[in-house]
Amino acid sequence: MGSSSKEDDHMRTLTFVVGTGRSGSTALSHIVNAHPDVLSLSELLSSVQSRGFPQGLVDGGEFWRLLADPNQLFERMIRSGVPMPEFVYTRRPGRFATGTTGIPALSLMVLPHLTDDPDGLFDELEKQVCRWPDRTAAGHYEALFGLLCTRFGRTAVVERSGYSLERVPLLRGAFPQARFVHLFRDGPDCAVSMSRHSGFRLIFLLREILARTGAQRVEELTEDQIRSLPPELSDLLTERFDSALVLDSDLPLTGFGALWSELITRGVDHLSEVPAPMRTTLAYEDLLDEPRKELTRLADFIGVEPLPQWLEAGSARLDASRRGSSRRLPADELTALRECCAPGARALADGQG
Secondary structure, three states: OOOOOHHHOOOOEEEEEEOOOOOOHHHHHHHHHOOOOEEEEEOHHHHHOHHHOOOOEEOHHHHHHHHHOOOHHHHHHHHOOOOOOOOHHHHOOOOOOOOOOOOOHHHHOHHHHHOOOHHHHHHHHHHHHOOOOOEEHHHHHHHHHHHHHHHHOOOEEEEEOOOOHHHHHHHHHHOOOOEEEEEEOOHHHHHHHHHOOHHHHHHHHHHHHHHHHOOOOHHHOOHHHHHOOOHHHHHHHOOOOOOHHHHOOOOOHHHHHHHHHHHHHHHHHHHOOOOHHHEEEEEHHHHHHOHHHHHHHHHHHHOOOOOHHHHHHHHHHOOHHHOOHHHHOOHHHHHHHHHHHHHHHHHHHHHHO
């Protein structure tokens, strides 16, 4: 995989940029998208989630439904007035809307990242994908990547979703040839950013629901379990909830530090199973300090040329003022937050060693 000879062009490289989220990953998607040889799939995994990988064979029509059916959690967020900044489609709406048709999972973030006409691309894909034969889900995704690479004239595929470290085992099983880039950021800074983001605030509250009920997934909660919850949590499970429950709740910053540590510790463990030549790390702070060097290394890893104009444009996109936000906290809060992030920081250091 990744040979640059002409006859091997069909051997596209596939790379997943994984991380906790709130680590500069959206900026990185925009930088990668500007490379003329890279098909940048932003938030594809977040959009389809685990339901996008059913067992066994599915036909083209069934696979298309996995891409086209709205993501119900995201629809509830939009309906309740707590959209995420990543929901590009709602800012430049087309013919789909939460209140009428529902917004297809693929249309909310993935397609508007690729084109100014996401509805047109949706229709174009639907015509072709629905006719595809029975394949595994992974086989369908490979075919979809190929179709989009041909459509946009790209040779390398890079998928990047926030909150994706948990899915490394799933991705390795589905795509054994895939490469992995672990993008991470200073723990306390990342936790502060999570605490201000509507999606992570909701994730925090949903995890609290699972911890209190003992359920594995929100979709599996029973009526009795839901009734056992205090209203400020059970109300989040309704079709439309009060946005204040997410935006105004007093959530402990240390809780986000603990979440960061847990995600990092498990993620480093998952990544240690990936053969060393097929994985690398990228620290957000290094990207800010030495953008050309780090972007060159990234380009080499995903199998494209580090073009001078691309390096120039990518460097200009990075905002160095985004670092050190945790240092503005009162000293006692920062100390407590650093303690919660310590296990994750140790796991990162061991993983690099």
